[in-house]
Amino acid sequence: MDSRALDHTLGCGQCFRWRRLPDGAWEGVVGTRVLRVSPQNFGQAVQDAFWAGYFDMDTDYAKIRGQMCGFDPALARAVCFAPEIRILRQDPWEALCSFLLSQCCNIPRIMGMVERLCRAYGSPLGEDQYAFPRPEQLAAAREKDLRALGFGYRAIYLCAAARNAVEGKLDFGRIAALPLAQARAGLTELEGVGPKVADCVLLYGLHRMDAFPSDVWIKRAMKTLFPGREAADFGPWAGLAQQYIFHYSRCHPELFADERKERQKINKAALSFSPNEV
DNA sequence: GACCAGGTATTGC
DNA sequence: GCAATACATGGT
Numbered sequence: 117m118d119s120r121a122l123d124h125t126l127g128c129g130q131c132f133r134w135r136r137l138p139d140g141a142w143e144g145v146v147g148t149r150v151l152r153v154s155p156q157n158f159g160q161a162v163q164d165a166f167w168a169g170y171f172d173m174d175t176d177y178a179k180i181r182g183q184m185c186g187f188d189p190a191l192a193r194a195v196c197f198a199p200e201i202r203i204l205r206q207d208p209w210e211a212l213c214s215f216l217l218s219q220c221c222n223i224p225r226i227m228g229m230v231e232r233l234c235r236a237y238g239s240p241l242g243e244d245q246y247a248f249p250r251p252e253q254l255a256a257a258r259e260k261d262l263r264a265l266g267f268g269y270r271a272i273y274l275c276a277a278a279r280n281a282v283e284g285k286l287d288f289g290r291i292a293a294l295p296l297a298q299a300r301a302g303l304t305e306l307e308g309v310g311p312k313v314a315d316c317v318l319l320y321g322l323h324r325m326d327a328f329p330s331d332v333w334i335k336r337a338m339k340t341l342f343p344g345r346e347a348a349d350f351g352p353w354a355g356l357a358q359q360y361i362f363h364y365s366r367c368h369p370e371l372f373a374d375e376r377k378e379r380q381k382i383n384k385a386a387l388s389f390s391p392n393e394v
Numbered sequence: 395g396a397c398c399a400g401g402t403a404t405t406g407c
Numbered sequence: 408g409c410a411a412t413a414c415a416t417g418g419t
Contacts, residue, residue, distance in 0.1 A: 129400070219401040225417055226400080268415030273402090310402045331400035362400070380397085 117158040121200035125171070128201050128363040129223055130320055132214050132230045133248070145234070146170055147207065150245050172202050172323070180353050184360070187350075190341045191357060194364035201359055208288040208321030209281065210248045215316040216273045216308050232265045233274075251281035273308030280306060292322050299324070319355040328354040336372045337365040 119140045126134040126142045134144035141154035153161050162168040181199060185192035217229045230248075237249035237257060255278040262271035280286040286306065291299045296318070303314035311330070318327035328347035330338075338345065341361070350357040365371065 215400075218399090220399055220414085221401095221416080222399040222418060224399095224419085228417085263415085266416065269402090269413090270415085308402065312401060316400075329400070332398090333400065366400090376398095383397085 117155060117200070119155045122153065122155065122158065124198040124200040124363075125202045125204065128198060128359055129366065130359060131204055131206060132223070132227045133234075145241065145245050145247060148239070148241060148247050150241055150243070170205055172205055175202070177202055177356075180356060184350075184353065184357060188342070188345075191350075191360065194341075194357075194360040197364045197367065198360065201356070201363065203319065203323065203325065203356055203359060205323050206320045207248070208292075208317055209251060211321030212277060212303075212306075212309075212313075212317045213248070213254070213274055215313045215320075216277060217267060217270050218316075219270060219308075219313070229265065229267060233262075236261075236265060251278045254278040255282045270308065273306075276307040288322065296324060296326055300327075315355075319358070325355045326352050328358045330358075331362070333362050333365045334358060336375060337361050340372060340375070341365075 122140075122142050123136070126144070127136065131144070133146070134142050136142055137152075139154070141152055143150070143152045147166075149166065151161060151167065162171055162173050168174070177200075181195055184195050213233070214226065214230055217233075218226045221229070233254075234246040234248055237253045238246035239249075239253070240246055254274060257275065257278070259271045259275050262274055265271075267274065277286065291302050294302060299318055299322070300311065300314045303309050303317055304311065309317075313329075315327040315329040318324040319329060328334075328350070330347070338361075347354050347358075369376075
């Protein structure tokens, strides 16, 4: 795996605990392990079954890419922009908490929040690294504690999730065994989990490759780049297609400049009708 | 100093 | 069912 491949997979917005170092290597915490991975040692790292699983080495991505590129020229452009994206097999609990926090935040802010959460409640792993807190650890937190970390209205969502996990009402093993629609329904019973967060948990935490998280970027991209298409059109690899489209869109905001102008025009008009009067 | 961000729950029509 | 709105905050 070359450095471009690491950049694609770890920098495409699917994970929040990896950082790119000045020399092009990446450092991250997964479970209770810390890994510094570079193009030079990647092959050796995935000799270890744990990391092979995490990087999803058993999936033939080249084959899937081929099918995608033949399906739609716009999708082919997104694939060619960052072809080496792989869908990591992340921990579902961590994915749930991370994407509960992600609401109305940009990725740098999400990374900051997750970092503060781990420092406050996770187990130390040495060298200034902390594990993602387990449900029992997070269950000790009160809403005000989490608000103090800057989580805002998302604080109660984490409290509720931790409580449900500890009490056994939230069981990822049970959800993993369900068909997609039912798994999604099970997750959306949790406070603060709507269709987007549920699909993120399914795709990134339970590796359901047909889950298709639809956020602001994906909604924009679907309207502009894939008019008339919907998630199901992308088939069993819709989740991977979604990741290609998400990353491509975020790196090409100019594609949506017209829509942004429209939004600003509407905002301005709304303001002129209701000037601030304190 | 706006603008915007990997949304969700609630409310009102 | 669907649009509007509140919810909190910080990165750029």
